Amino acid sequence: MSQRALLLVNSQSRQGQKRLPEVISCLVQQGFEIIAASTKKPEDFSEVIRRYQHQVDLVIIGGGDGSLNAAVDTLIETNLPLGILPLGTANDLARTLGIPNSLPEASKVIAQGELRHIDLGWVNGKHFFNVASLGLSVKITQRLTKEVKRRWGVFAYAFTALQVIFESRPFSAEIRLNNKSIRVKTVQIAVGNGRYYGGGMAVAPDATIDDQRLDLYSLEIKHWWEIILLLPAMRQGRHIHQSNVRALHGQEIEVYTRKPRPINTDGEITTYTPAHFRVIPQALAVFVPIKSTTVKKDGNPGISGDYF
Structure with missing residues (x-):
C-alpha cells in the first residue's frame, strides 16, 4: 500500500x-x-x-x-x-x-x-533545527534578500557577510547556564542544535543534531578584521578553539541584553532577547x-x- x-x-x-x-x-x-x-x-x-x-x-x-x-x-x-x-x-x-x-x-x-x-532547539516558544543567533548574523539575514539569494546562490551568504563585517560593533550580553552567569562583549552569539548553518559553517567540530545538547559560541573580537581570520576555521567548527571565541554547551541557556535584540532562527528573525534556549531531545x-x-x-x- x-x-x-x-x-x-x-x-x-x-x-x-x-x-x-x-x-x-x-x-x-x-x-x-x-x-x-x-x-x-x-x-x-x-x-x-x-x-x-x-x-x-x-x-x-x-x-x-x-x-x-x-x-x-x-x-x-x-x-x-x-x-x-x-x-x-x-x-x-x-x-x-x-x-x-x-x-x-x-x-x-x-x-x-x-x-x-x-x-530540536527552542527559544522563547519557537522551535529551530540548526542555529539561533543574535548580532552579526541578524544583520546578514536582514540584508540577504530573495533577489541576492537567487542571483548568487550559496555564495550570497559570503558576499553579504563581508559587507556586514565592516560595520560590526560589539554589544554587551549576559549568558546564563549551569547556574553560572557570564558577562561578555561580543559581535555575535550563536546557539546551535544541529551542525551546519549559514551555508555550510559548523557550530562546533563535534556537534550533531541528536546529541541532546546546545552548543553556544560568542565572537568576542575587538577589531572587524579578526572575523576574516576566523572564517576558514568556521567551516569545520574549529573557531571555538581560538582565544577570541568563547564556547559553551548545555541543555538550557539564557541570554540577556540591555535592549531587546532580534534573534535569527534558521535564517528568519522570529523573536527577541531576553532569550531562553533549550534543547528538545x-x-x-x-x-x-x-x-x-x-x-x-x-x-x-x-x-x-x-x-x-
Whole structure:
C-alpha cells in the first residue's frame, strides 16, 4: 500500500516552482501518492498541514532551511514525520542529515531511508533545527534578500557577510547556564542544535543534531578584521578553539541584553532577547539515509553529514 504524502514546495525558493513537476515525478516513481498543496509563501505551510493532517502519512517539504523552519512548530503539533527535498540556497539541515541535493536521490531517501528522531532547539516558544543567533548574523539575514539569494546562490551568504563585517560593533550580553552567569562583549552569539548553518559553517567540530545538547559560541573580537581570520576555521567548527571565541554547551541557556535584540532562527528573525534556549531531545521524526549513523568523538552514535 502506497503512502500518501503532503507535498509543500516553497515557490519563492531558488528552485521551487520551476522544479515542481520534476519533484512530483520523482516522488511518484518512488511509489508515493502525492497531495500537492499550493502556497504563496512558507508562512502558509502550517495552515495547510493542519488542513490535511488526518489525510496523509507524512509531510514532504521542498525548499531551504527557512521553509522547514516555517513548518516545524506544526510538525511537532501534528506528530507527522518529515521528508526533505533540498531546494533552497544553503540547505544546512539537509547537509547535517546527509541528505543529497539530487532530487531523485533525496526522494529515494524518503522512500527507502530510515526514520530517525532528531533534537530540536527552542527559544522563547519557537522551535529551530540548526542555529539561533543574535548580532552579526541578524544583520546578514536582514540584508540577504530573495533577489541576492537567487542571483548568487550559496555564495550570497559570503558576499553579504563581508559587507556586514565592516560595520560590526560589539554589544554587551549576559549568558546564563549551569547556574553560572557570564558577562561578555561580543559581535555575535550563536546557539546551535544541529551542525551546519549559514551555508555550510559548523557550530562546533563535534556537534550533531541528536546529541541532546546546545552548543553556544560568542565572537568576542575587538577589531572587524579578526572575523576574516576566523572564517576558514568556521567551516569545520574549529573557531571555538581560538582565544577570541568563547564556547559553551548545555541543555538550557539564557541570554540577556540591555535592549531587546532580534534573534535569527534558521535564517528568519522570529523573536527577541531576553532569550531562553533549550534543547528538545528526539522531538521530530525525519527520513534520513540508512547509513547516516556516525560515531562522535565521545564514542556515542550521532547523525552527521560529514560522512557523505
